[in-house]
Amino acid sequence: MKQLINISVLLFLFSISKIYGQTYNFETTDLSISVKDNTKKWSDFANPKDVKISVVLDTKKDRITIYSEIYQFFKIVNYKEKQIVNNRDIVSFDCVNQEGTKCLLAIHTINDQKNSNQLYVYFKDIVLIYNMIYVE
Incomplete structure (x- = not known):
């Protein structure tokens, strides 16, 4: 019986970690x-340049990492509510980068x-837009 309880607790903890801590x-x-x-005027967005790099959203560790030539690490300090605007689902994060x-x-x-x-990566004077494909 004790072993069954231990297994149940482990399965519960595993399912909770899957729900609340995911990596995308x-x-x-x-x-x-x-x-x-x-x-103080924004330029038009530059023509897109081909860029093949990995981006990882790790909600368990509260971070987003862009594995570009110059490593970009963002600590998530606040998760904002999901918005739906013009047929887009938008999930936003207040962050602090490695600097x-x-x-x-x-x-x-x-x-x-x-x-x-x-x-979208919004800084005070620059905005970066990466087009991405979800990788399972």
């Missing part, structure tokens, strides 16, 4: 950038484009 893997296809100039700079990251799932994904 993506691979980027391209990147576009917009920057704010001296007059201590505050930023906002948002994953957009575009429902009318075969659930394609985009990662």
Whole structure:
């Protein structure tokens, strides 16, 4: 009986960790950038450049990692409510990067484009948009 209880507890803990702590893997296809100039106006987004890198959202460790040539690590400090805007599901995160700079990251799932994904990285003077494919 004790062994059955131990197994039940382990299964319960395993299921809780699966629900509350998941890792999502993506691979980027391209990147576009917009920057704010001296007059505080945003530039048009640059033509997308092919970029094949991994992006990992780890909700158990509260972090998002972009494995680009220059390693980008973001600590999630706040999970925002999911929004639905123009047929997009948007999940946003208040973050701090490895240098201590505050930023906002948002994953957009575009429902009318075969659930394609985009990662927006918003800094004070620059916005990065990665087009991504979910990798299981």
